[in-house]
Amino acid sequence: MSTVLVIGAGGVSSVAVHKMAMNAGIFTDIHLASRTKAKCDAIAASVKERTGVDVKTYEIDAEEVPAMVKLIDKVQPSLVVNLALPYQDLPIMDACLEAGVDYLDTANYEPKDQAKFEYSWQWAYHDRFKEAGIMALLGSGFDPGVTSVFTMWLKKHKLKTIRTLDILDCNGGDHGQAFATNFNPEINIREVTAPARHWENGEFVETPAMAKKVQFDFEAVGPKNMYMMYHEELESLAKFVPELERARFWMTFGDEYIKHLTVLQNVGMTGIEPVRFQGKDIIPLQFLAAVLPKPETLGPTTTGKTNIGCIATGEALDGSGEKTFYIKNICDHEDAFAETGNQAVSYTTGVPAMIGSAMVVQGLWKGQGVFNIEELDPDPFMDMLNAHGLPWTVEELAAPVDF
Incomplete structure (x- = not known):
């Protein structure tokens, strides 16, 4: 059994959730949350129509760490998949640390008030994730990814x-x-x-x-x-x-x-x-x-x-x-x-987000700490690219x- 909680309800999230539903043997329970629940509901309706799989939806402000922790405790996922905005990476990582659950994203942190994105903020979390015995996988999109x-x-x-x-x-x-x-x-x-x-x-x-x-x-x-x-x-x-x-x-x-x-x-x-x-x-x-x-x-x-x-x-x-x-x-x-x-720009990021999630929940990629995708064995990921679009x-x- 692998339960995942996806944060964000844009095009990339829509693709990732659809593809997770198409791989129900890997993702047995899918939960979707964003600031606007109606967007989550629309994705869930499309997934149900296309695959027959039910997706549970929630309203959440991903920058509110206590609310995120409460939602994670309720859902009990094995992985939180961050497909929200890069500004929200750090609070979601904070919530995962507090709740003791693995984390994945597709883009590195960027402060709201400065057009600067780099990994230093997230790499600084390595020791805390290692001590908590959980994994953070960074950059599982297309580029990066x-x-x-x-x-x-x-x-x-x-x-x-x-x-x-x-x-x-x-x-x-x-x-x-x-x-x-x-x-x-x-x-x-x-x-x-x-x-x-x-x-x-x-x-x-x-x-x-x-x-x-x-x-x-x-x-x-x-x-x-x-x-x-x-x-x-x-x-x-x-x-x-x-x-x-x-x-x-x-x-x-x-x-x-x-x-x-x-x-x-x-x-x-x-x-x-x-x-x-x-x-x-x-x-x-x-x-x-x-x-x-x-x-x-x-x-x-x-x-x-x-x-x-x-x-x-x-x-x-x-x-x-x-x-x-x-x-x-x-x-x-x-x-x-x-x-x-969804169009191909969303697809080319959403599919790798699903594949990276599959690597983590199946234990094909594992570790304690913060990892970039370059540090892990490329072969199983490459095999899934060929198999999933x-x-x-x-x-x-x-x-x-x-x-």
């Missing part, structure tokens, strides 16, 4: 060392909106507008946001402009792949997205400092997020594919010299919607890719 597992699978099976690593995230989907983000608008825009950082020669090098643009021809999508930016798996990969000379993260954006984002920045709508309006303090970015289309509503109109993967160059495991491998997944927006009622391919390239 699958891209990190891809990297460690290459290191286990193809490359003795990895000298250079490029993570390529391409969303070739079209949702028909003038401007919309495929995951939480507030988090998306904070990430994109932050300075770019990449790992090179033992340190992070910072460059202006969106300053480096390269065109790349993505399989099943075609040529797309991708921009170098910072993403949290660079921090954990630099720690757990110590021989890395250079690691970069790239994400594609269309010209229309860039045009709208530039205008919004120029008029101050992406700011996170309070602005006084009609006698109340408002955060411009939060107001913008409120008026933009919700990511979970984009599924019915989104077509096209995503293509996310890693290109790694290093010393071959078989001693045959330096080699370059490209490992990736291609996901279809319409197929994802047909299966779970995110099949991957790996190919050897003739030469390193030079961006």
Whole structure:
């Protein structure tokens, strides 16, 4: 018997809960809680219609630790799956510590008042989780998550060392909106507008946001402009792949997205400092997020594919010299919607959240303390990707890719 408590009711949560229900042999009892119970109820209704599985729902403010502890004590889960906002990571971890239950998330902590996300806050919990005899698994999404597992699978099976690593995230989907983000608008825009950082020669090098643009021809999508930016798996990969000379993260954006984002920045709508309006303090970015289309509503109109993967160059495991491998997944927006009622950006994060949860509750990944996904055996996770909607391919390239 494995009971899970999922926190959050956005698109990623919807996918994860649907996929958990499709694996009732692993997840025998599913509970779902968020600030807005109606969102949980809508997911539960869809799950019931598609799978026949009942999901119990609750209203919770994840930042209220005593309330979270009370809910955990009521549900008695073996794992709390945090699919809420990154701002809520630490209070949920606090609640798990107090209740003595394992924890999993898909994105690292970020303070509300500063557009800065790093693992230091969560890594600081390691000793407390170890002393409590419980496990916290960080970053079980796609990026971070699958891209990190891809990297460690290459290191286990193809490359003795990895000298250079490029993570390529391409969303070739079209949702028909003038401007919309495929995951939480507030988090998306904070990430994109932050300075770019990449790992090179033992340190992070910072460059202006969106300053480096390269065109790349993505399989099943075609040529797309991708921009170098910072993403949290660079921090954990630099720690757990110590021989890395250079690691970069790239994400594609269309010209229309860039045009709208530039205008919004120029008029101050992406700011996170309070602005006084009609006698109340408002955060411009939060107001913008409120008026933009919700990511979970984009599924019915989104077509096209995503293509996310890693290109790694290093010393071959078989001693045959330096080699370059490209490992990736291609996901279809319409197929994802047909299966779970959500577009592929939610799907590619929600499925790995389910798989990471399965690793923990089945004991395939276990430990006491705080762990990043890079520290654990990639093989069972990779097997489940193939079996549950995110099949991957790996190919050897003739030469390193030079961006």
